[in-house]
Structures are given as C-alpha cells and as structure tokens.
Amino acid sequence: MARSLCALLAVMLILVADLRSQHRTAGRHPRLVASPMEVQLMRAERGKYPLFAAVFQNARTLIDSALRRPLDVPVPKDAAGYTHERHKQNYREMQTAGMMYQLTGDERYASFVRDLLLQYAKLYPSLGLHPAAVGKSGGRLFWQTLNESVWLVNTSIAYDLVYEWLSPDDRARIEEGVLRPMAKFFIKDCASTVDRIHNHATWMTAGIGMLGYVLDDKRYIETALKGTKQSGDAGFLRQIDLLFSPDGYYSEGPYYSRYAIYPFFVFAESIERNQPELKVYERHGGVLGKAIEAILQLTTENGDIIQINDAMTKTVKAQELVLAVDYAFARYPNLQHLLSIAAEQGKVTFDAAGLAVAKALNGSRPAPYAKRSVELSDGSNGDEGGIGVLRAGEQGSQAMLVLKYTAQGGGHGHFDRLNMLFVDEGRSVLTDYGAARFVNVEPKYGGRYLKENSSYAMQSVAHNTIIVDETSHYAANLEAGEKHPGQRRYVSTNDPSYQVVSAIAPDIANGVTVERTMALVTDAALTRPVVLDVLKVFAKRAHQLDLPFHYDGHLIHTNVRYEARTSSQKPVGKANGYQHLWETAGGESDSTISVTWLLSGRYYTVASAAAPKTELLFVRTGANDPNFNLRSEPAFLLRRDTTTTVFASIIQPHGVFEPVDELSLGYRPPFNRVRVLFTSDEATVVEYSGDGAIRWRFAVSHGPSDEARSHTVRIGGETLTWTGNHSLIKN
C-alpha cells in the first residue's frame, strides 16, 4: 500500500513538473474554455474525480466510435432529419475531439477535427439558402441561422483546441473556407439579427465573438460585444443588460432562459478569459449568476422547469444547465451551493469548470438545493411586473404556487396575465399547456412550432386566468401585450404558514382590469397546504367572464347538476383558442361550485363561490385539430355574465388514494362552501367553511399596496377590521 502511494506521488510530481515547464513554454491556445495551464491540470487529474472521470470516459467512447466511421459532411437537406442531426453531431464531436486531443496528446483526435473542418471549408462556399429555410431567418448549413450560430460557437471551441496543432496552410483553408465566410454572412446578411435583443442574437454574437478571440480579430470581437455599429446600443453586453431583470428573470421565461443561458455563459467565459477587464460576470449586478438561480427557483421539486410561455419538458439535467451551473460555480464565490444541483445533474462539462466542480464534489452528497418562496421582477429595470412563487412544507414534499404577472415576454410570451400554477409534492395539479410543438419530430411540421401554438397554446383560455368576452388579453396582439406588463402589488412571505402574493393586470380586454390575490396556507387541521384565490374583476359594463382551471387527473365528483354532451360534442367557441375546446358538459349554480379530481395518490378539489349565478363548463382540448397536434387534456371553466365581480376559490389537496393497497381516504375536501361576504373598491372578504366547523375569512384590500392602512367593513351585524393588505381570520 505504501509502495503504490509512493509511486502515485512520483507520478504526480512528474506531472506537476511537466505542468510547470509547459506553463513556461505554453502557446496562446486554447483560450476559450480552458487555458494551457488548466489543460495540464485536467491531464493530471482526468481520472481522479468520479464525475470528470466519467465525462472523460464518455468522450473517449464517443470519439473512438466516431473515428471508426467515415466522416460525413452532407449537403444540407432537412429541418429535423438526418442532415440536420448529422451537422449537429459533427460540431459536438469536433468539440469533444478537440478536448480529447488536449487531454491525451493523441493526434488522431486533432486530425479528426481538421479533416471535418476541411470538408466544411469545401462545402460551405457552395451553399446557398438552406432548402428548408422559412422566412428571413434561413441559414446555409441549417434551416435557421440559429442552429448555424450554435455550430459556430461549438466549432470555434473545437478550432481553438487544435489551433496550434494545425499547419498554417490548413488554418488558412479552414478560416477562408468556412469560419470567416460564416462570420461574414452573419455580420453582413444577418446584421439585424446580430443587433436584436433576443436569444438568437446571443447565439450569433457568441459565435462571432468567440471566433474573434480565436483569430485575434478585433472587429469580430467588437461587433459581438457592441453590435454591428460597435456603438454598444446592441451586442452581447447590451443583451446582458436588457434581457434579464435585476433578479435574473429572463424576459421569455425559464424555458428559454435555460436555452439562452448556454451562449451567455459560454461567451461570458471566453470574455472573462480574454478581456477580464470587462468584468462580464459582474455586469448588471452579476446578473448571470442570478439568472441560473432564477431558473432553478422556477423548477418543481422533481426538477422540472415550470411550463409558462412557450415551453416543453425540460429539467435541471438539461445540458445547458449543466454548463451554466459549472461555470457559475467556478466563477461566483457566492454560488458554491450550486454543487448540490451538479450532484443532481450527475454530470459536468468537459472543460476546466467541469473539473473544478467534479473536484469539489468528489463523491460527496451536498444538502439539496433549497427551493424557497421567491419573487422575481421582470424588465431590465425590474419594473415590468414579475412572477411570484410561494412554497410551503418540507423540502421533498412542498406545495408550490406560482402567480405570473410578468411582461409579455416577446414572441414566445403567452397572453396569460395573472395565470397561476399549482404543484403539490411534485405533481402538476393546475397546469399550463406550454407550447404546442414536438421539438425535432420531423412529421410534426419539421419539429417547428405548430400552428396550434398560436391558435391555442398562446391564447388566454389555455391558461388559468380570466378571459373577457372570449377575447384573449390584449387581443393576442404582441405589440399591445408588450405595452401592458403585469403589475406587482406585494409578496408577503414572512409567515411561512400564511404567504400571500398579489398583482394587477390593467385593461386586459374591453376595458376590464383584474386583480388577483392568492394565499398559500398551512394549518394543523389540514394534511396539506391549501390555496386561497381572490380574483377581482373591475368592469364598467357587463361582460362574459371565464375562469378556466386546467387540471391533471381524473374527474371524480362535482356538486353541480350538469348536462353531459353524451352523444355529440361541439367546440365551446369559434376563436381565440375556444375553437380547440370540446364542451363535454355544462351546468350552473348560485351557491358553491365544487370539482374534485384524482391525481396519482391524492384528491384535489377546487371550490368556488358561485353567486352571482355561475356556469360550470367541462371541456377537453382537441377540437379543430385536424393533425392531432394537441394533447387531449381536461379543464373546467367558471363563466359569469356580469360587471365588477369576484371569483373566489380554494384549491385543496386532500385524502389519499393508493391503488395497490386499495386505500382511499378523505375524498371529501375540508372546505366545501365559499362565499363572498363583502366586496367594494376598497376591499373584499371571502368566507371559506366546511362541515367540521372549520371557517376562515380572508380579507384583501384593493388598490395600491399599503401595509399601514387600516380597513373596516361591516358584514351583516359584524364589523371586521384589519391593517394592511390582507388578513386571514380563522374561525
């Protein structure tokens, strides 16, 4: 044992000596994702820490298998088929092979990168617009320039890694054949994309700028950082300032933040290594570090990113988040707790940051990442609404309530002011459809956004929020939506057993303004936290007001007598998303409407005050969907024709259902009566009560947030007094 320890020590000393000599004689590449000195460290420690040893082994397996196949640089053809995937695979393999060359010195890896790049240098000049290009964003290698930008980001890294090994002739051929022509195509033909404040521009400027650092081309670098006019009005640095709020919320929402954060971090890392004086990681209040935290706080306990705006299934394990977590860990001293997410991800990047994370982790099991109640402002100055997340319960079995009052979120934003989501113990109970798209699935419109995305998924009725006269918020008009961000009222999280979030959406349609106040309440008498929901609609004349609840699970019970559409079904409406909803049943009530469903092990009930008279419509997605593009999902809508009114509800998890043990308990919700006791322009008081003598009254003040103002209302013979924005009176 002692002997082998000595041998190991000897090897390490040699490596350290080697490292030092290398450092003295080191060339100036690589310079994007690792320095020559870090490469020596990675060589020495590549098998030492489990996660880095694994990424090295996987890389070796991937590239050794690639080396056995003939190279293929096909003429581009499809938007999501073989040639598309092949070119993506090529840049992944080039980048990995480049790093394998650095870590092993095996020239077969360097040759692999060179040979592919020489083929690209031959192919690229022959290409016109991609045959599957759509509109103005068409690329040459790929159907959209977005993918082409990603290619350049990854290929610049690969090129950097083999740069010193290449002959000057090969460098010239590669640079003149593909790298510079592509950069030129971006800067000249796609100048408007470069100068956008948008994730497509982030990728494109990252590609141009990273190539600039590899080639020492100041023009590329300045264009990337400051826009084609090099004025600073556009470009990467401006994007950092404008695309994130001071809290790190990305304007398009967490799904696209997950996507955009990759070029943000990979280019930031290149900037930090080559122009540290720009202090890119500190820019806009260190917003890149805040951005990764914002994404993580917008995930459920299962690690799923919440689906708001255009969004599909993504988890904390997405490769972009692996990179962002590793880079943030390596650069932000205050983000060392990200190590727990790295442990959950179970993988690290194949570069210097990845080694640092693997070394810090080294088989340990850090405490789980703390997901807490947070409020994230939206807008580059933090003054365009935001999103409130309330969490209650123990880590591992939390209840999570989300109220969305962000700005529009650009072209991927949905018309969903004051939309809410509810997740209980990892189950998505009240859901958002997300995007209508099957990414990369060729038969589904080439993997692109489906037309049902705009005709349904983006429309207000696809969300758990109010719709006026069957018209989406701001008539589903992007410009109008962008003029009307949601407005924060307050978020109150001091008392973990009674947390409240409140927001306003002004003038959402036909002059109607909506204010929604939601509380997440835990109580010793209840098995799980419940949600109180007071949604006040301010309207000068009568409108048809619809409040949908999109739920996951199987309908178990409603107290409302309804007529089911048993032998013929028709869509609920003709437009604005309503045309995609089959009406499966309908009824009405003027007392309390209660709907109970079952979702994997638990009952859930929404009980809502139904005075004035309220219709209850059961619906299911799938109407006017000739290509079977929509998932078939249930929802119910509360509908009321009235002026100013209050929709007051309580969302209750209760009981337990275990099919294997045939256990069913507590199918009746604790609260089954909801009444609006009082409402005025100043305040609303709602009573929630149940059979077991349980009675809560929830008082909310309207208008601007004011914690000091006291309110007094008379209800029947009783006087109710409270100070501030809200009050919960139990019994």
Add this chain to the structure above:
Amino acid sequence: MARSLCALLAVMLILVADLRSQHRTAGRHPRLVASPMEVQLMRAERGKYPLFAAVFQNARTLIDSALRRPLDVPVPKDAAGYTHERHKQNYREMQTAGMMYQLTGDERYASFVRDLLLQYAKLYPSLGLHPAAVGKSGGRLFWQTLNESVWLVNTSIAYDLVYEWLSPDDRARIEEGVLRPMAKFFIKDCASTVDRIHNHATWMTAGIGMLGYVLDDKRYIETALKGTKQSGDAGFLRQIDLLFSPDGYYSEGPYYSRYAIYPFFVFAESIERNQPELKVYERHGGVLGKAIEAILQLTTENGDIIQINDAMTKTVKAQELVLAVDYAFARYPNLQHLLSIAAEQGKVTFDAAGLAVAKALNGSRPAPYAKRSVELSDGSNGDEGGIGVLRAGEQGSQAMLVLKYTAQGGGHGHFDRLNMLFVDEGRSVLTDYGAARFVNVEPKYGGRYLKENSSYAMQSVAHNTIIVDETSHYAANLEAGEKHPGQRRYVSTNDPSYQVVSAIAPDIANGVTVERTMALVTDAALTRPVVLDVLKVFAKRAHQLDLPFHYDGHLIHTNVRYEARTSSQKPVGKANGYQHLWETAGGESDSTISVTWLLSGRYYTVASAAAPKTELLFVRTGANDPNFNLRSEPAFLLRRDTTTTVFASIIQPHGVFEPVDELSLGYRPPFNRVRVLFTSDEATVVEYSGDGAIRWRFAVSHGPSDEARSHTVRIGGETLTWTGNHSLIKN
C-alpha cells in the same frame, strides 16, 4: 468486539433454552400462521434481519398509535366510506396486535384485541342486512359478504393469537356474540356462496375453516374443506382443483388470481399446520406454487400485473403477493428463487414465513426473477385454451407479447378472444382498458364496478381483437362465452429470435371463426424486436370486420388521407361498446395503412395490409359517459366489409425521442409495406418490406397444428415451400 459477541451468544443460548422449555410446556395456540415454537424463534430473532425488523417496527408503530385512540366499532353505514374503512382497519389492527402480544408478551396488545372483539360481540347480534347491500350478496358488517369473509379470516388469526390469554368467560362472549353467529350466517344463509367455485367462496370457506381450527370445530372444518354438504363436490379443496389450470392459471385472470391467492395460501397454511395429512400444498400437482409463478410471469418488467379481464393497477408489491411469495418460499423447496421477488417487494409477512424469508434474504440482493416466454393453459384440466406470453431481449429491456385465448373467465371475464397486448421495455404500447372501476372511491358508485364496465370495458371493441358486425364475441353473453373457450394451436419458443404463438376462436359471432398467429422477431438490422400479426377471419358471407388497436401515446403520423371530425364529434356506433367511442377522424386505403405514435422515448408504428379496401377510424373513449367514468384514451380501428380475409400487420418499436436532450431519431419505421401475397384454407403468406431493401415473408399454415406437414404455395412465378406451422423467410 469479542466481548460483545460473547454477550450476544449468551443471550442467544438463553433464548434457545427458553424456546425449548416453552416447547415442552407450549399450549395448543397459536396454530394458524405460527406455532408456539415458531413464536419463540420470532421473539429471539425479531430484530435480527432487516425486513423482519422493519415489519416488527411498523407493527409496533401502528398498534402503539392505535392504543392511543379510542376504540371504534361503528354501526355499518357505507360501502366505501368511514365505517367500511374502520372495520377493515380494525381487523388489520387486531391481527397485528395479536402477533405483537405473542412477540413481546405485552398484555396491552392482547387487551386491545379482546376489547375490540367484545364490542363486535355486542354489535353483531343487533345487525340486519347492511344498508348499502346490493342484491343477494349483502353482508351485515359490510355491504358484501366478501368483505365479511375477509374480516373472519383476519379475525380468526387475531383470536388464535390471544386465545390462551383470554378468560373462558370472554371467549364465550366473543364466540357466541360474533364468531359463531357469523359462521352460522355464512353456512346457513350463504350456503350457495360457500358452495360456489369462485373466489368469494374461497374467502368464505377460509374464514369458516380457520375459525374451525381455532375452535376445534370439526363441522366448520369439514364444511370449509368439502362444502356445506361435506361431500367434496364443493369447498376449498374442490376450489383448488377447479379454479386453477394445471399450469396455475386462475380462471378469472392474474388480477383476480392476485386477490384469490391470499385466502388460498392463508387457509392452505392453516390446513398444513393442522391437517398435514391432507398435503394441501401438493394438491392438484402442487398448483398453489404454480399459481404464484403464473401471476409473476404475467407481470411486465415494471412489476405491473397485465390488465386482462376486469383488472386495475396492481404490482408485485400487492400485499396479497407478499403473503403468497413468503408462504410459497417457506413451503416449496423448488421455489427458492421467489426470494428475488421478496427483495423487490421489500417487505415480508408478520409471521413465521415472513421471518424465514427475511432470514434467507438478510440484506442480500438475489439475481432478478427470470421472466420468460411461457404458455399457461386454462381450465381445470388444462384443455380450455390458455394464454401465450412471448418475451425477447435482455432482462430489464424485454419486449413482451401476450396472446389471450383463455376460456371466458366467469363474471369478471371479458369478451376478448384472441386479444393481444404489447409491452416494450416496460411501456404498455398496445393496451387493454382493464376494468371501469375506481376501487374504494366512494363518489364513483361507492367504489363498485361502474356500469361502463359492462357497457364498454367488457365488450370486444375495448380490446385488440376482431369484432364482427359491431357485435361482441358471443353477444357478450356469459353462458354463451363459457361454452366457447379459445383454442390453442401452438407456441414455438425454441428459437429466441423467432418465437410464434397461434390460437383459434371458433364461431365468435354470426358464424365467423378467427385464427391469429403472432411472431416476436429480433433481427440484427432492427433496434428492437418487432411483432408480426396474421389474423385470418373465416366467414361464409360478408361482414363488417373491425380490428382495433388501443395504444398509449401521442399520434405522430399516418400515411392515410383522412377527414378529421374537427367541429363536431359523434360516437362510432350505438351499442356493444361502440357508443362509448368518439370518432375523431376517418379515411381509407387499399395499399398499406401505417400509423405512428410516440410513447415516452420511443416511436411505435403499426403497418397493416389494406387490400381489400380498408377503412381507418381514429377514435377516443368518452362518448355516452355522463359521469366521466371512462379514462380518455385513443385507439384506431381497421374496418373492412368482406367475407374470409386476412388482417396482416407488423408492430414496430423504432427510433428514439429524448425531450430534455432534444434528440429525435428514426421516426420512420423499418417496415412500411405489408402485403398478403397468398391466402387459402391451407395457408397464408404475408410480405413485410421497407425502404432499406428489407423484405420478410411470413408463411403460416392454417388448421390443426402439424409440425411435420409440408406446404407448397405458388406466388406469381415463384414457389414457396415450408414444413410445419410457420416459416419466416428473410429476403
């Protein structure tokens, strides 16, 4: 270390000495699930082996908490609500408390059992028919006598465990107040149930017989074993002979086998301990051991019991299977490999067998239970059809094909002759609806079978088999169905890469007979095994023939031009289950019909020959379902109006879809053309081909199985020759 070992040894010696002295002076109770000597062993080793230590700890927690609550023996009221659950909980707690008394000597546990039994002794004589009783099977404590039988089984065990501790007065009160009156109610008022050959009778005879052993009442014992006339024409022993096939297949299918196996094993164990001369575990060829193996072979790789006949979600972890596995392990020397299932279950019974299993397992990880291709005959003599299960691929990622050609299966049997299921890597790809029921969910008709169970779930169209003229097999008439078991042709599993199962269902409706031959084929050119399906319909005149495929997943592509019912939906038909299917789209073809869907990570395509002209109907369950009792699930139907014909299909898993990595590959199936090249009364030849020059021909012989007969058919200019039942010619 040595010292503590010595101390431990000393304790053990004392315990063994104690055990021996106890044995000499042991009373005659307990005698049902453990002997006095075994009790001493359990006392000594109760903390020694992880699984038994856990069951002991759980029991202690459960009962210590029960001791702190007031006892409750409520007047029966509901069929699935509080009083129902309370009485169930009471017998569970009595049984556990009885064993806790035996293992600790703590008299609080014995008092708990006594006090509850004395309350039952007071309550029971006052009860008439249960208020929620339906029809003739109403009980007194429970809405059906079935639950009351279960109560008696568990309570007999509890009574046995405290028998010697009770005073003679208390014994008399308990026996005269509740135990004997209940036995009398069963034997006198429910004689026809006792004498049935049915799981209700198994539970009832188990209750009567086990009470008989505790009370030394010969009449009870003889009635339980041989029926109320004690002739042996009925009773428990006769049930063992008649309810299982020689292969251990239980007539109602694996879901109910899982249920029935509990009383079979618990009563068998009592018999073995008290009348070992009956050799109950060896009866009918040792069929009880075969029965547990049959259930396990009818589970997927996830451990889910396949859903055929009336069935709901159940896994190998069901408590009944924990008991059966433990008892079988303890009694059958040839079933020691059940230890791997015990490890998967992660729990053991709280009795002598549970200790034996925990001791044998003791933290080890046995090799996984081998699930293989099996054929299980149906019928007490094994001559009423059966079920064929083909499996291919590595343990952990098997493909599983099921062809069902059993007999009717009694009142829980479905009209599903030649129904097929396909499970791939644990995913249920082609599914059976199972039962329409929410067990124990009070708002769903008290947790009973829903009316949609008979109007939809039992009907032929709810299954992946042929339907003639929209009429279910045997007109969905139980008596007619029972006269027509399916008929085995052959199962061929010698070549693991080419396995075949074939069966016939004669005269299923309107004089039509169906023969179905299915092959599960692996091939180096394919990523996953595929299924070839040749379904020959013999009909003298033209009929409307429908072949549904009920699938799980999202529809991705079909090559058939169809008209979607976009703005109005109607049911496909008026009766026999068709009234519950919305028609979502329809088209037709006379070449090949191909339908592709996506199910969690993989594409699946069914391609079917469509000559003569074939309609394709897309449907979804949920029509004429006013109470939202049905799950909303998709299917498609092939429809053809013709006389004798062949439905030839191939079921293909292909490609991969990974949403988090946005990976989609291979959405096109390897085979996209299917043609019936030849068909006659003697044989059928089907060609399966694809774009990559892949071409298979599958030749199947009709009529009685004959492995020696040679067949020659001419197809165009070519002659095809094979010997035996089937042949697969690749290219």
